[in-house]
Amino acid sequence: MDVAVFSTKPYDRRFLDAAVAGRHALTYIDARLDPTTAILAGKAQVVCAFVNDAVDTAALDVFAQLGVRLVVLRSAGFNNVDLAAAKRQGILVARVPAYSPEAVSEHAVALMLSLDRHIHRAYARVRDGNFALDGLLGFNLHGRTVGIVGTGRIGLGVARIMLGFGCKVLGYDVEPSPACEAMGVVYRPLQDLLATSDIISLHCPLTRETRHLIDAAAIGVMKRGVMLINTSRGAIIDTKAVAAGLKEGRIGHLGLDVYEEEEELFFEDKSDAVIRDDVFERLLMFSNVLVTGHQGFFTVEAMTAIAETTASNIDAFERTGRPVHEVL
Ligand code: NAD
Numbered sequence: 629m630d631v632a633v634f635s636t637k638p639y640d641r642r643f644l645d646a647a648v649a650g651r652h653a654l655t656y657i658d659a660r661l662d663p664t665t666a667i668l669a670g671k672a673q674v675v676c677a678f679v680n681d682a683v684d685t686a687a688l689d690v691f692a693q694l695g696v697r698l699v700v701l702r703s704a705g706f707n708n709v710d711l712a713a714a715k716r717q718g719i720l721v722a723r724v725p726a727y728s729p730e731a732v733s734e735h736a737v738a739l740m741l742s743l744d745r746h747i748h749r750a751y752a753r754v755r756d757g758n759f760a761l762d763g764l765l766g767f768n769l770h771g772r773t774v775g776i777v778g779t780g781r782i783g784l785g786v787a788r789i790m791l792g793f794g795c796k797v798l799g800y801d802v803e804p805s806p807a808c809e810a811m812g813v814v815y816r817p818l819q820d821l822l823a824t825s826d827i828i829s830l831h832c833p834l835t836r837e838t839r840h841l842i843d844a845a846a847i848g849v850m851k852r853g854v855m856l857i858n859t860s861r862g863a864i865i866d867t868k869a870v871a872a873g874l875k876e877g878r879i880g881h882l883g884l885d886v887y888e889e890e891e892e893l894f895f896e897d898k899s900d901a902v903i904r905d906d907v908f909e910r911l912l913m914f915s916n917v918l919v920t921g922h923q924g925f926f927t928v929e930a931m932t933a934i935a936e937t938t939a940s941n942i943d944a945f946e947r948t949g950r951p952v953h954e955v956l
Contacts, residue, residue, distance in 0.1 A: 629653070629947050631700075632672035634661040634681050637895065640702070640831050644676075647935035652942055660891070666690035674942055675697045679922065680891040692717040698951060700941045702934050703925075705861060707834040722941040722951030726781050727933035730925035731786025732885075736829050736859045739883030743855060743918050744769065746875075746918065749956040763915075767826075769795035775825030777801075777818070777841070778832030778860065779808045786829050787813050798825060801832070822846055827855040834861035844869040859924045862888035865906050882917045885924045894921040909953050914934030 631650045633644065636656040648654060652674075659665040661677050663686035669675050675696050677683055683699055688710060691699070699714065701723040714721050741746055745766040753759070774790045776783045779799040784807060787797045791812050799813040800821045809815065822828065828850065832838050842856065842865040850856075851917075856879055858865055867888055873879040887893070889905055903909055911917050925934070941951035 629674050629940055630670075630672040631655065631674040631676055631942060632657055632669040632696075633676040634659065634665070634668075635678040635895070639926075640678075640935075643931045643935035644938065647932070647939040648942070649939075651939070652946075654867045661687055663687050663690065667694070669694050669696055672696060674700060674945065676700050676702060676938060677708075679703045679708060680894065681707060681708060682891075683714070685710050685713040688713045688717050688719060688720060689924065691719060698722065698942070698945050700938050700951065701955075702938055705833055707861060709955070710956060720945070720951060721955040722945070723951050723955050724934050724937040725953050727925070727937060728927065728930035729781035729785050730906075731927040731930035732782045732859055734787060735885060735920070735924040736782070736786050736831075736857050736883075737789050739857050739859070739885065739920070740769070740827060740829070740855065740919055743881040743916065748918055749915060763895070772796070772826040773798060773824055775800070775816075775821040777812070777821065777828065777830050779805045779813060780831065782859070783829075783831035784808055784811075786831065787811060790827075795827075804895050807942045819849055823849045823851070826851060827857065829857040830862065830864050832860060834863055839863050840866040840869075842866065842870065843905050844872065846859040847873040847878055850878065852878055855881040856885070859883075859885040862886040865913070871910050874911075874917065880916060882911070882914070884911075884917070884919045886922055887919070890922060 631652050631654050633654055633656050636658055642654055657668050661681035666687040667690055669691060677699055696719060700719045704723060704725055709721055727827060746764040773796045775798045775952050776787055777800050779801045787808055790797050797813045798816045798821045799808055800818045804815045843917055847869055941953055944952045
């Protein structure tokens with residue numbers, strides 16, 4: 629099949645070329661997908677898209693005119709796709725439902741450990757010949773309460789690690805997981821979890837219900853000095869409310885791998901550019917904030933699994949007219 633791969637980086641080529649092994653003709657497109665770049669799909673029957681590609685009504689209209697029949701996402705989340713518009717146009721959508729959830733779970737824990745022990749600050753200090761410990765005081769994770777919002781695949785992985793550290797782990801989910809309960813996760817209503825956790829880690833998908841789940845009111849019930857971690861999707865937190873919470877000292881540590889306006893920033897080298905996002909710049913002013921640029925998925929294991937599942941979605945579509953992991 630002819631496949632147009634949007635938002636391609638050199639690492640995408642490496643893993644996709646290996647997984648597809650010449651079975652399909654891949655055209656790599658550097659540009660991010662939006663209504664103006666959708667035309668670059670050309671004669672492709674399949675479009676391959678990533679997290680910040682806008683698979684919206686306008687892009688899908690262009691795809692329908694070009695004859696695209698399938699969109700395969702190199703991601704688990706599909707909040708960037710207008711599913712109703714895809715259905716209207718008769719374009720199928722597929723994703724990679726699970727590709728090494730441990731990659732993201734471990735990254736969430738990396739953010740927790742780095743923030744708690746100020747590793748990002750210690751790294752810079754020691755390189756500068758400053759060995760003073762003032763300002764680097766941390767706390768033991770052992771005995772602390774960790775609240776996990778969304779106890780699916782990634783949330784379960786975080787729970788497993790934090791239980792290993794000797795933490796008490798609370799969970800909130802619209803569908804509690806028996807596997808988590810069996811491990812020792814205690815389910816609580818969201819408000820209780822927010823009010824009693826020392827660390828809150830977000831692992832629910834971005835939906836209409838979860839958009840700005842963490843807003844000023846939610847921050848208002850949290851413990852003073854709470855650590856908030858978001859490796860899920862940026863818009864689950866209201867960034868302005870979180871910045872205010874940091875300023876007031878309500879939020880003691882903030883670890884983000886995702887940001888609600890990340891489309892304009894992440895995955896690109898902007899080191900020579902002026903970043904014109906005041907909210908983002910403000911966050912970076914706080915020494916108790918650690919931001920990574922959506923790299924939770926970026927391990928060899930996860931990239932291999934993403935590429936292989938994407939290839940299997942295209943293979944199955946070619947054979948049967950349906951991808952393996954269709955988003956319905
Ligand atoms: P999953 O589907 O296995 O788990 C999501 C869980 O959230 C489910 O148990 C579901 O019941 C729960 N949920 C749904 N709505 C909820 C709500 N309103 N309140 C509370 N819980 C709710 O998904 P996963 O594989 O664990 O991934 C979770 C999210 O992580 C994805 O949706 C994606 O946005 C994000 N993600 C980020 C990266 C990264 O690189 N940072 C990589 C992969 C996934």
